[in-house]
Amino acid sequence: MTIVLGKFYIDEVITFYTQTHKYDVVADADSAPGARIYEGEVGTPILTPTMATLDASNTDGFYSEELTLSSASGFEYGKSYCIRILPAVDGGSQGELQRFFIKTEAEHKMKRLADLTLFGTVDTAEISNTTTFELTGTGLTDSTADAYKGCFIKVESGNNKYEVRQITASSVVVTNVRFTVDAMQAALANGVTVAVF
Numbered sequence: 414m415t416i417v418l419g420k421f422y423i424d425e426v427i428t429f430y431t432q433t434h435k436y437d438v439v440a441d442a443d444s445a446p447g448a449r450i451y452e453g454e455v456g457t458p459i460l461t462p463t464m465a466t467l468d469a470s471n472t473d474g475f476y477s478e479e480l481t482l483s484s485a486s487g488f489e490y491g492k493s494y495c496i497r498i499l500p501a502v503d504g505g506s507q508g509e510l511q512r513f514f515i516k517t518e519a520e521h522k523m524k525r526l527a528d529l530t531l532f533g534t535v536d537t538a539e540i541s542n543t544t545t546f547e548l549t550g551t552g553l554t555d556s557t558a559d560a561y562k563g564c565f566i567k568v569e570s571g572n573n574k575y576e577v578r579q580i581t582a583s584s585v586v587v588t589n590v591r592f593t594v595d596a597m598q599a600a601l602a603n604g605v606t607v608a609v610f
Contacts, residue, residue, distance in 0.1 A: 418513040422521060423488060426481050429511050431464065431498045433474035441466075441474045446500035448478060452492050459487035464498070476500070482515060484557065490518040522563055531609040532569070535601045536589055543596045547589040548607055558584055564609055566594055571605040573597055580609075 421427060433442045445465060449458040464476040482488045496511040516524075533548030561583040568576045578594035585591070592609075601607070 415510045415512055418511055420514040420516055421482055422516050422524060423490065424481060424483055426479060427513060428477055428479045429496055429498075430467070430475070430477045431500065431509055433476070433500045433502050433507060435502050439472070439474045440502055442476070442500040442502055443504065444501070446476055446498055449497045449499075450480075451495045451497065452487070452489070453494075459494075474502070488515055490515060490521065533590070533607055533609065535603055535605040535607060543598070543600050545591065545593050546601045546607075547586060547591045548609070549589050553590045553609070561590070561592065561609060566592065567608045567610070568597075568601065569606040569608055571602055572599055573601060573605070 418427060418429060429448075431446060432439060433446070434440060445463050447461060447463050450460040450462075451458050460480070462478050462480065464478040467475045467477040469475075480486075488494070493512065493514050496513075498509040498511070500507050531550065531553055533550030533553050536547050536549040559582055561580050564580050566578055566580060568574055576597055578597060580592050580594055582593040583590055
């Protein structure tokens, strides 16, 4: 039987478990069970973690593992994954499969829109055009290239107040996020507040 763990966002943390048996009685594995995590039908696992005992003083054969589903670890938008756990008890193997899914890029963007409007302050001393500017702000934490592409900005202060533009590209420049947008009426001045949604 395959267990379906659910559908997750990139950078979410998941925990999976296994219970080992000897015949019809719970029993410890010969060693900590390993897990192999596959994407779709790709034959090489993207991760091979080793599970750890959980509540060992009160249970036998109970193991868990926690993972962060990061892009750096190889997880991708819209893909499906299988965890294969193969513990051994008294030399005999016990196989178990668990599946999970990563939500699509569109679902990630919708979550960003629904959950959080980010505010930053324009910090663009070296930029003076109508399509490019940089923001500094504690909410701007996604360092992935083009992480904000397709989202929108709304100017909250200054001469461009109330202008709304779509973001066509984004990148990280030192501690700022640089945005490229559809042309605005004028270049944004330093210190202007901008909402990203």
